[in-house]
Amino acid sequence: xxxxxxxxxxxxxxxxxxxxxxxxxxxxxxxxxxxxxxxxxxxxxxxxxxxxxxxxxxxxxxxxxxxxxxxxxxxxxxxxxxxxxxxxxxxxxxxxxxxxxxxxxxxxxxxxxxxxxxxxxxxxxxxxxxxxxxxxxxxxxxxxxxxxxxxxxxxxxxxxxxxxxxxxxxxxxxxxxxxxxxxxxxxxxxxxxxxxxxxxxxxxxxxxxxxxxxxxxxxxxxxxxxxxxxxxxxxxxxxxxxxxxxxxxxxxxxxxxxxxxxxxxxxxxxxxxxxxxxxxxxxxxxxxxxxxxxxxxxxxxxxxxxxxxxxxxxxxxxxxxxxxxxxxxxxxxxxxxxxx
Amino acid sequence: xxxxxxxxxxxxxxxxxxxxxxxxxxxxxxxxxxxxxxxxxxxxxxxxxxxxxxxxxxxxxxxxxxxxxxxxxxxxxxxxxxxxxxxxxxxxxxxxxxxxxxxxxxxxxxxxxxxxxxxxxxxxxxxxxxxxxxxxxxxxxxxxxxxxxxxxxxxxxxxxxxxxxxxxxxxxxxxxxxxxxxxxxxxxxxxxxxxxxxxxxxxxxxxxxxxxxxxxxxxxxxxxxxxxxxxxxxxxxxxxxxxxxxxxxxxxxxxxxxxxxxxxxxxxxxxxxxxxxxxxxxxxxxxxxxxxxxxxxxxxxxxxxxxxxxxxxxxxxxxxxxxxxxxxxxxxxxxxxxxxxxxxxxxxxxxxxxxxxxxxxxxxxxxxxxxxxxxxxxxxxxxxx
Numbered sequence: 001x002x003x004x005x006x007x008x009x010x011x012x013x014x015x016x017x018x019x020x021x022x023x024x025x026x027x028x029x030x031x032x033x034x035x036x037x038x039x040x041x042x043x044x045x046x047x048x049x050x051x052x053x054x055x056x057x058x059x060x061x062x063x064x065x066x067x068x069x070x071x072x073x074x075x076x077x078x079x080x081x082x083x084x085x086x087x088x089x090x091x092x093x094x095x096x097x098x099x100x101x102x103x104x105x106x107x108x109x110x111x112x113x114x115x116x117x118x119x120x121x122x123x124x125x126x127x128x129x130x131x132x133x134x135x136x137x138x139x140x141x142x143x144x145x146x147x148x149x150x151x152x153x154x155x156x157x158x159x160x161x162x163x164x165x166x167x168x169x170x171x172x173x174x175x176x177x178x179x180x181x182x183x184x185x186x187x188x189x190x191x192x193x194x195x196x197x198x199x200x201x202x203x204x205x206x207x208x209x210x211x212x213x214x215x216x217x218x219x220x221x222x223x224x225x226x227x228x229x230x231x232x233x234x235x236x237x238x239x240x241x242x243x244x245x246x247x248x249x250x251x252x253x254x255x256x257x258x259x260x261x262x263x264x265x266x267x268x269x270x271x272x273x274x275x276x277x278x279x280x281x282x283x284x285x286x287x288x289x290x291x292x293x294x295x296x297x298x299x300x301x302x303x304x305x306x307x308x309x310x311x312x313x314x315x316x317x318x319x320x321x322x323x324x325x326x327x328x329x330x331x332x333x334x335x336x337x338x339x340x
Numbered sequence: 341x342x343x344x345x346x347x348x349x350x351x352x353x354x355x356x357x358x359x360x361x362x363x364x365x366x367x368x369x370x371x372x373x374x375x376x377x378x379x380x381x382x383x384x385x386x387x388x389x390x391x392x393x394x395x396x397x398x399x400x401x402x403x404x405x406x407x408x409x410x411x412x413x414x415x416x417x418x419x420x421x422x423x424x425x426x427x428x429x430x431x432x433x434x435x436x437x438x439x440x441x442x443x444x445x446x447x448x449x450x451x452x453x454x455x456x457x458x459x460x461x462x463x464x465x466x467x468x469x470x471x472x473x474x475x476x477x478x479x480x481x482x483x484x485x486x487x488x489x490x491x492x493x494x495x496x497x498x499x500x501x502x503x504x505x506x507x508x509x510x511x512x513x514x515x516x517x518x519x520x521x522x523x524x525x526x527x528x529x530x531x532x533x534x535x536x537x538x539x540x541x542x543x544x545x546x547x548x549x550x551x552x553x554x555x556x557x558x559x560x561x562x563x564x565x566x567x568x569x570x571x572x573x574x575x576x577x578x579x580x581x582x583x584x585x586x587x588x589x590x591x592x593x594x595x596x597x598x599x600x601x602x603x604x605x606x607x608x609x610x611x612x613x614x615x616x617x618x619x620x621x622x623x624x625x626x627x628x629x630x631x632x633x634x635x636x637x638x639x640x641x642x643x644x645x646x647x648x649x650x651x652x653x654x655x656x657x658x659x660x661x662x663x664x665x666x667x668x669x670x671x672x673x674x675x676x677x678x679x680x681x682x683x684x685x686x687x688x689x690x691x692x693x694x695x696x697x698x699x700x701x702x703x704x705x706x707x708x709x710x711x712x713x714x715x716x717x718x719x720x721x722x723x724x725x
Contacts, residue, residue: 086682090691093391114689115391135582145583147508152670152679153686158403161415172583173405174593176673177682185673189507190487190592192582233388 026098026230026237027288030071035079038064039097042082043179045203046311046318047103047123047226056080060101062307063122063228063245065300067099070244070293075300084178085153089114092231099241101228103199105155110229119242121227122304123199124324124333126220127159130186130194130201133215140219144169149191151175151182156196159222183207197224199312199320206317240287247294249336251276251303253327258302261295275340283339294339304334382692397688398423404683406675408591419684426680427701433594433676434663434705437601441662442655444602445609452614463610470607476668478604483596483672490592493584504577504584509591511577511584518575518588521568529561547640593674597666605662609655616651617643648720656713660706667702677701 040048065075186194265277274280278295326332398420409425451463496506515521540549577587669676
């Protein structure tokens, strides 16, 4: 009787302790586990895609690697967790991933009520429509009555509803929960139209047996600034995530590439360049990192322009133009706050 | 101390009750601590992430469209109405699948019990194939077949001008005033069933009179349907622009789910029917046949009533399984309750409330099935009167 009572008491006490324990900060957890857990897309060519050997490439993948290089010193110390649209915010809220870099649109509802905060924009996009050429449609305004494939849990779902409502048109929605199912249904002909961000449309077209049979309609029906997000409540980790993105963008603005970063570190006299290459003031200390955080980002991963070129540039199947995703000094709207 | 007699007994009882009370109190306190700590953990995490709670979101506008729904729905309507549409979609596919799965299951079960080797083999093949492959794989396969192999809506397969089969589903002609015609046929079918069964039961057994009455009811319903069409005109499906307008339609998602659920559950129901019939002692067959009854008479007068007693409770759980399995609709794109819940969670982040709604709805649906089947069970186990 006594033994059972003491055992029961210990079990109850352990529950109390478990409830009281706090999660700790994300930076501590990342440093002690030695790996950054990054939530990415299951298959988004150009943003996060794994090849047949399991190697991940993409714009969001490069961001995660930059984060690992800045915090842990090694860009390879990343664990990629593929997530589909309905799971992504739950995984972030629950703490299963440290950062969500999954070409996710930044909007008010997500920033304010889903338990996430966005660190910035790494690709300014818009939503469009992909149709087969044999439909003979030149503009989105001719799509009254069409069947549209859209993915559940994306910002595309409400945007297309708003667009059709404001243009007094009707449509039939066929909604799936994975990208593969949605694109598969479109490519098999179940739906006549596929709608999602323009960058995703370009990626979907590359998966068709004959990409030339499809055309992206000219209308851009919404703003979709895609960017990484972290969990709300940890300001330190939020600052690190935000400034890693800003450092990548500013490095391109200042002309620092992975090829010339070593040389510039030794020979440059520009204080901004010296700071970014780790030869000037220590900005890392203020973030909780060491002095070479931005140097490692450019050396091991590259600046924003190099990442864009490698994943979305003219030599890739997507071949997306820089467009507004160019530096403000070059006609685009990428304007990173100064790293100083 | 006196260990025997009434006094000792009462003393022992008192101390036993006291110990029992203490143990139950400790257990209750432990449960309260566990649940309390869960609740506290959840609410403090929700506050830290700034996620709202409460069911107020049900009156906000949904912002998404549904592929199909029995009630009218547009993106400006509320989440509550979206959930109602999803619930009706779930009930629609579950009810239809239960009926077809039972019919197919009984046929396959009887096939397995027959003496012809080919029928027996086909029955066994059906059961083993559909029972052993996971339902989600079957659904994806059927959906793939429908969307890949059927022609585009611009080149649909015609059945005269009455029906079109294409990737956009099965479109069929209906009388112009669809709801009135459907209500009229349903009412006439039910009345015919009741009337015919009363007439047939005077000459035949319960089973045969029910089957004959069902046949008459279907004929009556069909006759009223066609009459409505002829009198008021038909709404025939035609290709206009992209979409096929007119008539009524069964979407490929609904078809895939219906066929998948029917085939999968029919294999389980076939086994239940077979178990019920095999459980009737062999002596019953021998006695009935030795009395000069034919195979048919034996089955309907002697075997089937006894087999039903054993078969009805497992049938109830198969129906509940079917209802729960219909939540796989989200992988084929059918807008059922879970699919709409998914969309809602992603638009407003309130996963907890939505999942509670979904769980309660499924619980209520299955309780209704359970109550109905218990009544059926009471009917068949009434015994000799």
